[in-house]
Amino acid sequence: MIDSQGIAPVDIAAAQRARLRIDALTKPPGSLGRIESLAVQLAAICGHIPARPYTSKAVVVGAADHGVAVEGVSAYPREVTSQMVEAFLAGHAAVNAFARVVSADVYVADFGVIDPPLPRKGLLGVSVRGGTRNLAREAALTSAEVGSALSAGARVFQTIIEFKDYDVIALGDMGIANSTSAAAMVAAFCGATPECVVGRGTGIDDPTLRLKTEIVRQALQRVEAGDWRSVAREVGGLEIVGLAGTILAAARHHLPVILDGFIVSAAALLASEISRNVPGYCIAAHLSTEPGHRIALESLKLSPLLSLDMRLGEATGAVLALPLVEAATRMISEMKSFDEAGVSSRSI
C-alpha cells in the first residue's frame, strides 16, 4: 500500500463514510456539488471525517531564478524575482492581500533566487544554487541539484509543520521565466507539443511567444521521455522541483495540498511521476488562462474549483480556494443531520 516514497493511497473507506454523513445533512443530497466532493476528498486524505474546520492555513511561495531568462522569454527583467520576494516578505503583493482574507500564513521558500533575500520572518532559506543554468543551451540542473531541490522542498514542509499544526497547505511560485521551464516539463510529462503548452506567461508578444516555443522544442530534444530525472535535470526549475518535494512531503503527512496554476501543476506532475499516490492529495484551485494548465490538470485527473481568468501565480489562485476548503470542512463538521435538527426529510 505505502509506496517507496512512504506515501499511502488516499483512504477510500474514509471517503465513503464522509459521503454517507454528507447525504444525511439537512440539504437535498448532492445540492452542495463540488463542496461535497471536496469534503469527501479531504476525508480520504486525512483518513477520517474532518471533525473541525480547517482554519489553520499555510501558503508557500517557492521562488527561484531561471537561466533561460537571458533569452528574453519573459515580459519582465530577471531582477523582478527577488524584488517580488521582497514584496511578499513585506506583505505588499497580491498573495499577501488575498491571504489576509482567510488569515493564512504566507511563507517564501527561496529555492534559488540569484539575489537572495536577507533572513527574516516568513523566509525559508533553502537555496540550492543561484538560479538554474540556461535550459536553452544546457541541462538546467545536475542530478545532484535535482535531489537537493527535492530535499529542500521536504525541509520546507517539515519546518512549517513543526512551527504550526497546519490543516492545509497552498502552494505557489515566483520566478521570472519559469513558465518556459514549466511548459517544457508539462510537454514532456503529458506528451504534448510545445505549441499546446507554451503560453504568454506574464504577457509576452507574438515574436517572444515564437522564441519561447522554439526554445522549449529544442530543449525537449535532450529529454529522455518517461524519465522524470531527465526531465527535471534538463528543463526543471529549482522552485518547481522544490515544490514537488514539498508536495511529496505533504502527501506523506496526509495533508491536503492546494495547487495554484500552471507552474505548480508542473511540480505536481513531477511529484506524481515520483509517487503515483500523489494526485489524491492534490486539489486544483483554479484553471489559469495559461494554455498548458488544462493539459497538466487533465493528466493529473484533477478538476479545478475556480475559473477566474487568472494567470499571476504567487499562489493567488490557491489562496482563493482556501475558503472553499474551510467551507467543506465546516459543512461536514458543523451541519446537523435531518434527524439531529428535527427537519422533515424527503416526502417523495
Next chain:
Amino acid sequence: MIDSQGIAPVDIAAAQRARLRIDALTKPPGSLGRIESLAVQLAAICGHIPARPYTSKAVVVGAADHGVAVEGVSAYPREVTSQMVEAFLAGHAAVNAFARVVSADVYVADFGVIDPPLPRKGLLGVSVRGGTRNLAREAALTSAEVGSALSAGARVFQTIIEFKDYDVIALGDMGIANSTSAAAMVAAFCGATPECVVGRGTGIDDPTLRLKTEIVRQALQRVEAGDWRSVAREVGGLEIVGLAGTILAAARHHLPVILDGFIVSAAALLASEISRNVPGYCIAAHLSTEPGHRIALESLKLSPLLSLDMRLGEATGAVLALPLVEAATRMISEMKSFDEAGVSSRSI
C-alpha cells in the same frame, strides 16, 4: 440620471479610475482576471476606489411559504420552510457553516412563513401573509401584497444597515416550492418556455417535473407580458418579491448585492424591471445547476463568479463569493504599485 426609484446608474468614472490603479499594481496587467473586473465594478457601485477591504458582510435569507406546495411540486413537505428557518436561527444549516468562514452575519427575513418563528436574534419579522395563494389556481398575491412585500424588503435593508455599516450584502432564499414561482417569473421576464426554466429544484422525479412544468405553463397564461406587477401578482413569491425590495434598497444605498442562485435571480429580474439601473449593483455569485439560472443571468447581463454544481439556495453560493469580494477590495486597497514597491516594470 437618478431614476424614479431613487437609483443612480453605477459610476463609470470611478470604474475608470479603479482600472488605472489596478493596472499600476505589482502584477502583469489583467493577470488577476475576474478579481480585477470585480474590483472595478465595486468602485462603480460605491462611486470611488475602495480604500479599505470589505470585511463587514451581511447575509439575508428571505423565507416564505408557497401555496403551490400543495400541488406536490417539491421533494420536501411544506413544513420544511419553517424547520429550516429554525435551523438558520440556531446556526446549524449550510449557510451558517459557510458564513462562519468569512465572519458574515446571517439574518433571516420572514416575508411570509406559515408557521412563523418566535422573535429572536437574527430574525427580521416582516411577514406580509402566511404564504402565497396557490399559483396553480389563482393569483399568488394581490397588488397590495406585492407592494407590501417590496416595502418589507426595503425595511429589511434599512434595519440591518442601521444595525451595522455593512460593506456588502449577500442574498439567499428559503421556501419549499419556490422554484416553481421563480421558474414562472423567469419565463415571463426572459420570454423563455417553461421547459427551459423549470428544473428539479430540491431533486424531484420525472413525473413531478412534468407536473411542475405544466403548472408553470398554465399559470403563465394569466400573466400580462411586460408588466412586472402582473408577473409578481400572478406567480410571485413573498420572499422573491421581498428580496427584490431589498435589492432596490441596496442599489439606492450604493451597496453591492451578491446574488445567490436561481430564486434570487428571479428577484433580481423583478428589481431590474422596476429600475433598469439595478443590474449594475448586482454580482452573480455562482451558476447553479437549475437550468433557468443561466437564462436569468444572461438576461441580467451578469457573469457568475463560481460554478460549483450547487443548487441548495439559502445564500450558500452567495456566501462563497464573499471572499472574492473581500479579495478584490484588498487587492485595490492594499497592494502597492510598481513605483511604490520599487519593482521593475515590463522590459518589453
